[in-house]
Amino acid sequence: MTETTHATGTAQLDPEEMMSRDEIEALQLKRLQHTVQYAYGRVPMYTKKFDDAGVHPSDLKKLDDLAKFPYTTKEDLRQTYPFGMFAVPMDQVARIHASSGTTGRPTVVGYTRQDLDDWAKLVARCMRLSGVKPGTMVHNAYGYGLFTGGQGAHAGAEKLGCTVIPISGGQTERQVQLIQDFQPETIMCTPTYLLTIHDAMVKAGVDPTSTSLKTAVLGAEPWTAEMRHELETKMNLNACDIYGLSEVMGPGVAGESFETKDGSHIWEDHFRPEIIDPFSDDILGDGEHGELVFTSLTKEALPIIRYRTHDLTRLLPGTARPGMRRMGRITGRSDDMIILRGVNLFPTQVEEIALRIPQLSPHFQLEITRPDRMDELTVKIERREEFTAEECVAAGRELGEQIKIHIGSSARIDIADPGTLARSSGKIRRIYDLRNKEQ
Known part of the structure; x- marks a missing residue:
């Protein structure tokens, strides 16, 4: 404690x-061997996953052996909703948390x-x-x-x-x-x-x-x-x-x-x-x-x-x-990646470029549309208070050019007035995919 x-x-x-690397890895192996046996014996999904993969907890003899075991995904938690992943009876579960479930069944953890x-x-x-x-x-x-x-x-x-x-x-x-x-x-x-x-x-x-x-x-x-x-x-x-x-x-x-x-x-x-x-x-x-x-x-x-x-x-x-x-x-995040005309793009890449341009603020949104068979990206970004809209025209051009150079994708830049884009009260939403709404 x-x-x-x-x-x-x-x-x-x-x-x-304060442990050395060797001490940490020795502790990991001991705890890992216990965990895979514990999960295999108590969680039916892991029993099936391990059996289907032809692997048993006794196969984990060194840390590298973890690679023999199958992955767990968010979909596994959704398929076992609500409590199928729990390894203890409900009277031993002291608290439950869950995701919002906005993209499907929520994931539940105990x-x-x-x-x-x-x-x-x-x-x-x-x-x-x-x-x-x-x-x-x-x-x-x-x-x-x-x-x-x-x-x-x-x-x-x-x-x-x-x-x-x-x-x-x-x-x-x-x-x-x-x-x-x-x-x-x-x-x-x-x-x-x-x-x-x-x-x-x-x-x-x-x-x-x-x-x-x-x-x-x-x-x-x-x-x-x-x-x-x-x-x-x-x-x-x-x-x-x-x-x-x-x-x-x-x-x-x-x-x-x-x-x-x-x-x-x-x-x-x-x-x-x-x-x-x-x-x-x-x-x-x-x-x-x-x-x-x-x-x-x-x-x-x-x-x-x-x-x-x-x-x-x-x-x-x-x-x-x-x-x-x-x-x-x-x-x-791999599931937040935008593939735009064959180019992989992440919101953090736009943030990194935009914040190097003095006239532009950290408040931005990425809109993806398909007006004519081809995907198009619009970066809506607020100017800073101390700069006028006219002073930010060149900054918008620079942002578009830097996105093209460093990310490899063309983007339309829309400079917004300060305070006009949605603000975060928790996790921010950066990507607005409007393609399906246009079809």
Whole structure:
């Protein structure tokens, strides 16, 4: 258990955080062997999957043997809806979370009391690594409810020994007021919602650089180095990433150091990561870009074996925690990829280019249409307040040219007035596919 010392505002590291790489891998193998046997014996879907693949838990004799086992996908969770993936009786399930289900059946995840304790411990690790100290106040603007963000961040902050303001998402004007009144040092939310809070501060006449906020722990959506620079400069704080997804646990699977800011360290005492080619399914080596896959090592209610996250990144050696590997910054999601006239495009690529152009803001949307048999991309992006529409004509041309050069796709650029595009109150929607509406 993480020990905290409120008098000094410091927190001790968990012993596992100080393990060498060899010690971590020895622990992983022991826990992995238990997990595959546990899942095979308790979850009918895994029993069938392993049998169909001709593999048995006893075949896992070394870490590389994990490659023999089949992948788990979001569709597997949907097919076993609601509780078919649970490995314990319902009277041992302490909490249930679920996805929104906007693209089909929701994915449902469950936690035992031990799972909840582990989850809180790992979120606390992430926060401590990002510079959050015990005894400080945390403004938690992640959404509460079935989404794992709000409750996960809340429990981790309490575990670390912080005071939590459980504001959730939305009611942005009230968020601004409470930040002024309560003086929290830390904020937790999505990066695009922090941008929304910044804009609301400006609108209310509040100087965003003068608030009490010193640390932002941001996650739940991909964001770029350019977005980090935007937020840190405009709000005078340190912004660090926290990574997770509901099917694997929720936020807290990995966290970023405020000292190095070089990607999130994965808590490999609880999760075994892999990188695969998203098209061939081949396993890739450390340093190679591909799709992130996770296997849980300690989960009781919902063990997950080789879960395909669709997040595109790479694995790198640890720095702030040398025994734990890091994730490179997520470049996008394979299921968010736009294929436009044979060219692969991600929203983060547009964000990276746009934020290098001084006249353009981080608020943008991508619209895909098919007016005449051919797909067309329109980038709707707001200009910054300090520039007139006339001053942004050249900036729009530059954005189009840079997208063509660096991404290889033509795009129509539509410069919007400040405040006219939809704002985030949680996860931002970047892509609007209007092709089917036109047919």
